[in-house]
Amino acid sequence: MSLPRWLTPVQPTLRLRLTLVYGAVFLAAGLLLLGVTYVLFDQQLDRSFNDRYTTEPGRTKQVFFVHDGVRLSGDAAIEWLRRQELELRGAAVTSLLTQGMIALVMVGGVAMGLGWVVAGRVLAPLRLVTETARKIAAAPMAERGLHERIALDGPPDEVKDLADTFDTMVERLDHSFDGQRRFVANASHELRTPLTLNRALVELAMHRRTASADVKELGESLLEINARHERLIGGLLLLARSEQEVADRSPVDLADVVTHVVAQTAADAAAAGIAVYEVTAPAPTTGDALLLERLVHNLVENGVRYNVDDGTGWVRVVSRTVPGGRVEVEVSNTGPSVPPYDVPLLFKPFHRNSSERPLTGTSAGLGLSIVRSVATAHGGDVRARPRDGGGLIVVASLPASPDLFTL
Numbered sequence: 001m002s003l004p005r006w007l008t009p010v011q012p013t014l015r016l017r018l019t020l021v022y023g024a025v026f027l028a029a030g031l032l033l034l035g036v037t038y039v040l041f042d043q044q045l046d047r048s049f050n051d052r053y054t055t056e057p058g059r060t061k062q063v064f065f066v067h068d069g070v071r072l073s074g075d076a077a078i079e080w081l082r083r084q085e086l087e088l089r090g091a092a093v094t095s096l097l098t099q100g101m102i103a104l105v106m107v108g109g110v111a112m113g114l115g116w117v118v119a120g121r122v123l124a125p126l127r128l129v130t131e132t133a134r135k136i137a138a139a140p141m142a143e144r145g146l147h148e149r150i151a152l153d154g155p156p157d158e159v160k161d162l163a164d165t166f167d168t169m170v171e172r173l174d175h176s177f178d179g180q181r182r183f184v185a186n187a188s189h190e191l192r193t194p195l196t197l198n199r200a201l202v203e204l205a206m207h208r209r210t211a212s213a214d215v216k217e218l219g220e221s222l223l224e225i226n227a228r229h230e231r232l233i234g235g236l237l238l239l240a241r242s243e244q245e246v247a248d249r250s251p252v253d254l255a256d257v258v259t260h261v262v263a264q265t266a267a268d269a270a271a272a273g274i275a276v277y278e279v280t281a282p283a284p285t286t287g288d289a290l291l292l293e294r295l296v297h298n299l300v301e302n303g304v305r306y307n308v309d310d311g312t313g314w315v316r317v318v319s320r321t322v323p324g325g326r327v328e329v330e331v332s333n334t335g336p337s338v339p340p341y342d343v344p345l346l347f348k349p350f351h352r353n354s355s356e357r358p359l360t361g362t363s364a365g366l367g368l369s370i371v372r373s374v375a376t377a378h379g380g381d382v383r384a385r386p387r388d389g390g391g392l393i394v395v396a397s398l399p400a401s402p403d404l405f406t407l
Helices: 014-053 074-138 142-147 158-206 213-242 254-271 289-305 367-377
Strands: 064-067 070-073 250-253 275-279 284-287 314-322 326-333 381-386 392-399
Touching (some): 014 074, 074 158, 142 158, 158 213, 254 326, 289 392, 367 392
Antiparallel strands (some): 250 284, 381 392
């Protein structure tokens, strides 16, 4: 059981710990210096008294003086001087130790303040490393922030070595992500050509007058397989494109997109025995209209595909504007129960629900992956949760642009 946040002990920062270490070292050195000074003063005081008022064996020294009209000599004079020495020693203790301790504490406070400033200057390069790492981590997609560099200037010390090593690591990751995107895009483009050629050859063989029934049946199977491969490659191309940041944006109302997509998928939904309900409200945003259409299309298509097959299934599509300057598209459906721990896996590429309808088992496993990539490219996000009674509720949230559609 974890403690509440307000009961969790606060961990001191490195800057605070360094300041405390500086202050502790200064106070320890000050106390040592004060103690050594007192010991040396005490020894010097004893030596001075013994040199003045004691003699070597076999010799005598007479001491006498007049104090307050009374003449003191001999042991009485020495005793009086001893008392004066004790008073002087006590005054020295008060001045050196007590007042010196107060002065040491005051100077120690000043030293800790200077230590705080010095620690901040020393740790400034590390804060720059942290801020750069935080920018990379806060980027909408991991590879989006990899163009950030620390580029620390300064003498070649341990901190600069750390910053340069971090820059090198980020640069290699950036090249790796770029190479991966280029590979997916190039491979998908290269694979389209033989698939197109295969489809043309199969259709040519099927439509010959001499083609037998077996050849036509085989051709239908080959065309179905070829079409599935084309959808897979098209999905890979779209996924590679959607992972690029959208720079050229135009006004888009998600309500119009929902209406268009529902009309497009009406025939497939009716063939599958699924009722599609549309609830639209203005949801203005900006972005790539084709990518946003693909986002909504994949959500609706998944809602139809992963549904019940007894004729009672439905899909509900909602567009709306929500507080906080966001617009949302929510797609909910009936269907088999989805365990909560399985929901995050649905957004991974090539992951398909085991309960996919056999009749519509044409998914390449990229639908929700593309949805998340498109939403992220537009500065949004996607979340999902199981629906009570079975099925799923998926919400795509994007930044709103309320001024674009006001008259």
